[in-house]
Each structure stands twice: as structure tokens, then as C-alpha cells.
Amino acid sequence: MNEQELILQLRNGNEQAFKWLVDNFQDRVFNTVISIVQNEMDAEDVSQEVFIQVYRSIHSFKGESQLSTWIYRIATSRSFDLLRSRKSKKRFAFIQSIFGKNDEIVHDPPDFYHPGVAMEKKEDAQILAKAISKLPENQRTAFTLNKLEDLSYKEVSDIMNTSVSAVESLLHRAKINLRKELEREL
Amino acid sequence: MLQNKQNRIEQILNAYDGAKRAEVPAFFYTRLKARMLAQNTAEQPVKSWLLKPAFVVVSLVLVIIINAFIYFQKDSSTVNTSYEESIQTIAAEFNLSDNITLEDINEDK
Numbered sequence: 001m002n003e004q005e006l007i008l009q010l011r012n013g014n015e016q017a018f019k020w021l022v023d024n025f026q027d028r029v030f031n032t033v034i035s036i037v038q039n040e041m042d043a044e045d046v047s048q049e050v051f052i053q054v055y056r057s058i059h060s061f062k063g064e065s066q067l068s069t070w071i072y073r074i075a076t077s078r079s080f081d082l083l084r085s086r087k088s089k090k091r092f093a094f095i096q097s098i099f100g101k102n103d104e105i106v107h108d109p110p111d112f113y114h115p116g117v118a119m120e121k122k123e124d125a126q127i128l129a130k131a132i133s134k135l136p137e138n139q140r141t142a143f144t145l146n147k148l149e150d151l152s153y154k155e156v157s158d159i160m161n162t163s164v165s166a167v168e169s170l171l172h173r174a175k176i177n178l179r180k181e182l183e184r185e186l
Numbered sequence: 187m188l189q190n191k192q193n194r195i196e197q198i199l200n201a202y203d204g205a206k207r208a209e210v211p212a213f214f215y216t217r218l219k220a221r222m223l224a225q226n227t228a229e230q231p232v233k234s235w236l237l238k239p240a241f242v243v244v245s246l247v248l249v250i251i252i253n254a255f256i257y258f259q260k261d262s263s264t265v266n267t268s269y270e271e272s273i274q275t276i277a278a279e280f281n282l283s284d285n286i287t288l289e290d291i292n293e294d295k
Contacts, residue, residue, distance in 0.1 A: 035208075
């Protein structure tokens with residue numbers, strides 16, 4: 001099924017076309033989301049939201065970019081939405097604890113380990129994930145898409161709606177910041 | 187020592203090299219469909235014609251016309267009230283029901 005045909009079928013509400021889309025994109029979406037949100041349950045939840053958004057807003061997809069680019073864009077933006085809401089919930093819980101309204105202790109999630117990384121690199125991957133979580137959004141997006149989704153600079157630049165040189169610069173800065181963070185940690 | 191630390195950092199930075207793509211948990215599609223179905227039944231679908239621009243514009247124009255009609259009707263009815271009526275209303279509000287003239291004041295003196 002070519003892309004135009006798929007989009008047409010999705011717009012017509014074809015269930016088979018939607019299943020085909022999910023089957024072909026679910027791992028790409030899940031891998032991107034889990035790399036950003038760093039939690040398996042949240043990642044599944046966000047991945048579901050991504051496909052629901054794709055299904056509902058396929059009529060507004062103008063076809064100016066590839067379908068995969070559009071889906072990756074939704075996946076990254078949904079993931080960062082979750083991180084922002086997580087942060088604001090944490091802040092709110094902290095304020096509540098100051099005023100004694102909430103006795104619950106806010107736990108930081110345990111160290112994340114990307115399921116695609118080999119067992120012998122588990123410890124290193126955990127330290128790296130922690131350092132990545134401290135990167136600014138755009139550097140984190142570029143790093144995740146390039147390193148974990150194995151996308152080219154051109155593909156990353158299309159998803160991030162920027163130039164290839166800007167992606168190169170983001171990745172360069174990401175590596176510098178990661179190095180600094182790791183120096184602090186070790 | 188410093189060299190060791192740099193090597194260790196390099197090693198950690200390369201931890202994702204050769205990483206496989208994380209796979210979605212089993213029965214993902216089934217759970218996705220169930221969620222979509224649950225959302226569809228929970229959300230009361232808004233009738234699509236209610237959101238059409240033509241319907242929205244016509245509704246707005248109608249509301250404006252009705253408002254304008256009520257306003258001007260009220261306005262014309264207040265214009266008809268005479269000047270004397272207005273004075274009497276004010277006098278009643280301030281308990282000045284008796285007509286006081288300059289002569290009355292002089293008489294009081």
C-alpha cells in the first residue's frame with residue numbers, strides 16, 4: 001500500500017488501513033516515546049495517544065511532509081507534553097507537602113534502562129539515560145531520534161522542522177552537555 | 187586517573203551503540219482499539235453541522251439582530267416618556283412631592 005493510498009483509506013475510516021498503520025509504526029513510535037519519557041507504562045499510554053491523534057486528525061494532514069515525519073512529530077510532542085505535566089504535578093505535590101495537605105512522598109522514578117540495550121551495557125545505559133533526561137528538549141529530541149531511532153540528520157531535521165546544520169549543532173551541544181553531566185556524576 | 191575518567195565517560199556515551207529498537211508490549215493494538223471505543227462511547231459526539239462556519243455565523247448574526255431589536259425597542263419606549271414624568275419620578279425618589287417655589291421660601295422667612 002503506498003502512502004497516498006494509505007492516507008486516503010485512513011480518511012475514509014478504513015479499519016484495515018488503520019491496523020496496517022499501527023502494525024508498521026507501533027515500534028517506531030514506542031521506541032521514540034520510551035526513550036523520551038523513560039518509563040514503559042507511560043510510553044505505552046503516550047503511544048496509544050499518538051495513534052488516536054493520527055486517526056482523528058488525518059484529515060488535517062496536508063501531505064507537505066512524509067507520513068512518518070508527521071507521526072514522529074506527534075510522538076515527540078506528546079512525550080514532552082507528558083514530561084511537562086509530570087513536572088508540574090511534582091511541583092504541585094511539593095507545594096502541597098509544604099502546606100501539609102499531602103502526606104504522600106513524591107518518589108522519583110527508578111533509573112530507566114532502555115529495553116533495546118544489551119544486558120552488559122545496562123549500568124552504563126542507566127547513567128546515560130539519567131544524563132539525557134537533563135538535556136534541553138530540542139537537544140534531547142535530536143539525540144533520541146538520531147541515536148535510538150537511527151534516523152539520518154536530514155530525517156531528524158524534517159521532524160524538527162529545522163535545517164540539517166541546526167541538527168548537527170544540536171547534537172554537538174548535546175554531546176558536550178552530556179559529557180559535562182557525566183563528569184559531575186562520576 | 188583523569189584518563190580513566192575520560193575513558194569511562196566515553197564508554198557511557200557509547201552505551202546506546204548497537205541498541206535495538208524497543209518493541210511495543212503484546213496486544214498493543216487490542217488495547218488501543220479498546221481505548222478508542224471507550225473514548226467514543228464516553229464522549230457525546232458533537233453534531234458536525236453545529237460546527238460548520240455557516241451555522242456559527244448565522245447564529246451569531248441572529249443573536250446580534252435579536253439583541254439590537256430588544257435594545258432599540260426599549261430605547262424608543264423610554265424616549266416617549268415625557269420630561270415631566272422624569273421630573274416627577276426624581277421628585278418622588280427624593281421625597282420632593284410638594285412643589286416648592288421661590289415664593290414658598292420667601293414666605294418661610
